[in-house]
Structures are given as structure tokens and as C-alpha cells.
Amino acid sequence: MIKVRIPTPLRPLTKGQGEVEVTAGTIVDMIETLDTAHPGIKARLCDESGELRRFVNIYVNEEDIRFLKGKDTSLKAGDEVSIVPAIAGGR
Amino acid sequence: MNDLVAHARQLDPYECCGFLAGTDKTVTRLYRIKNVVSLDGASEAASFDEAKMNHLSQLSPEERAEIAFIMDAQEMFQAVKDMRKHGLTLQVVYHSHPHDPARPSVTDIKIANEWEENWSRLNLSLPIYMLISLMDKARPDVRAYWIKNASVSSADVVTL
Numbered sequence: 001m002i003k004v005r006i007p008t009p010l011r012p013l014t015k016g017q018g019e020v021e022v023t024a025g026t027i028v029d030m031i032e033t034l035d036t037a038h039p040g041i042k043a044r045l046c047d048e049s050g051e052l053r054r055f056v057n058i059y060v061n062e063e064d065i066r067f068l069k070g071k072d073t074s075l076k077a078g079d080e081v082s083i084v085p086a087i088a089g090g091r
Numbered sequence: 092m093n094d095l096v097a098h099a100r101q102l103d104p105y106e107c108c109g110f111l112a113g114t115d116k117t118v119t120r121l122y123r124i125k126n127v128v129s130l131d132g133a134s135e136a137a138s139f140d141e142a143k144m145n146h147l148s149q150l151s152p153e154e155r156a157e158i159a160f161i162m163d164a165q166e167m168f169q170a171v172k173d174m175r176k177h178g179l180t181l182q183v184v185y186h187s188h189p190h191d192p193a194r195p196s197v198t199d200i201k202i203a204n205e206w207e208e209n210w211s212r213l214n215l216s217l218p219i220y221m222l223i224s225l226m227d228k229a230r231p232d233v234r235a236y237w238i239k240n241a242s243v244s245s246a247d248v249v250t251l
Contacts, residue, residue, distance in 0.1 A: 090159030
């Protein structure tokens with residue numbers, strides 16, 4: 001199983017859970033699996049063409065997937081994935 | 092410091108944002124990061140509170156950038172990549188307040204607080220937060236803060 005940390009803005013989709021567990025071979029798989037269990041989550045993470053949105057960061061074991069193979073980054077049992085909203089703020 | 096003010100002025104009346112990086116608490120490089128708050132779905136993805144969301148929802152996408160920023164994650168990644176290449180580490184996260192004082196807002200503190208655990212998870216040390224106020228256009232005000240455990244304290248910054 002892979003542990004996925006869900007950020008606050010997405011928790012309404014996971015019934016408030018901050019962590020969920022999924023079985024997935026890649027980030028793409030993980031997003032599809034999450035979306036089946038928690039419909040709507042994929043649209044929040046990816047645009048219409050399936051690319052990761054520009055205000056979403058995904059880390060696998062502390063590393064930004066953009067340093068790895070992006071959404072094709074492979075996952076193995078025991079990996080920890082963090083979905084993190086971009087740094088934000090304002091007046 | 093001049094570069095920070097130049098960035099803020101260039102984007103005025105919109106908020107600018109970026110990173111300062113260096114080694115051993117000395118800043119040597121500035122990374123301008125695009126503010127993507129006006130992108131479709133961006134504000135829903137950030138950790139804004141309900142009041143901020145209500146405020147943003149009444150504004151046009153462009154106007155949103157006058158009162159909020161969301162860093163472009165792609166450019167943030169490019170910046171971190173460049174830091175690694177040059178052996179630099181993130182020291183400062185900055186943004187501007189075009190119409191307001193150079194102190195962290197409730198939103199700034201909330202999101203800094205949420206990011207506090209991310210920095211350590213990502214093996215990065217807690218950055219200083221710098222704010223550039225353009226309330227007085229003739230005299231921009233730049234201030235630095237630590238935001239730890241949801242409490243804000245002034246950070247000492249020396250300009251060489």
C-alpha cells in the first residue's frame with residue numbers, strides 16, 4: 001500500500017481524511033485510484049489534458065515528482081506521497 | 092533589496108512572489124516566481140480560509156492577484172533545481188502587498204503555518220518570510236519575519 005497525504009483543501013473530497021492508502025504503480029495510477037474512491041479529486045489535481053496543474057505539488061518520499069518522472073513516476077509499496085498546495089498568501 | 096522592490100513595482104497593483112537563496116544565511120540569488128492565483132481552480136487548491144475564498148470569488152481573475160498570490164509550482168521546481176545545481180539553499184520566501192502594510196496577513200500566517208511541516212518533510216530549513224509594501228509608492232517598506240508555530244516575530248536582516 002501507498003500512503004497519500006491529502007492537503008486541507010482536498011479533504012472535503014476524502015470525507016475529512018488527511019491520509020488515505022491506495023495501491024498504485026505510478027502517480028497516474030494513484031490519481032485514477034484516488035478519483036474512483038473520492039470522485040472529483042483528479043479534476044483538482046490535473047487539467048483537462050491530464051497534466052498536473054500548475055498550483056499542485058506532489059512529492060514521493062520528500063522528492064518533487066518533477067525531479068523524478070512527473071506523473072509517470074513509479075511507486076512501490078511503502079512509499080509516501082504528499083499532495084501539497086503551492087505556497088500562497090496575500091494581504 | 093533593490094531587486095525585491097523592483098519586482099514588486101513591476102507587478103504593481105498585483106502581488107509578486109519569489110525566493111531568495113544562498114548559503115549560510117547569506118542571500119546571493121533571487122528567483123522570481125509567477126503568481127498563478129488568477130488561473131482557473133487555483134484559489135480552490137490553496138489553503139485559503141473561507142473569508143478569503145469568499146472575497147476572492149467576488150473578484151475577477153485579474154483582481155484576485157491584487158490581494159493574493161499562489162506560486163507557480165513549475166517555476167518553484169525550476170528554482171529549487173537551480174539552487175541544487177549551484178549548491179544554494181532556500182533562505183527567504185517573499186511577496187508584495189501592493190495596498191497594505193509589510194506585515195504577514197492572517198492568510199500569510201495560516202499558510203506559512205501549514206507549510207512549516209512541509210519544509211522539514213522536504214528536507215529544507217524554515218525560510219524567513221519577507222514582505223514588500225507599496226502602500227507608500229515613494230517609500231516601499233521591506234520587512235522580514237519568522238513565522239513559527241503560528242506566531243510571528245521580526246527577523247534580523249542585514250543589507251550589505
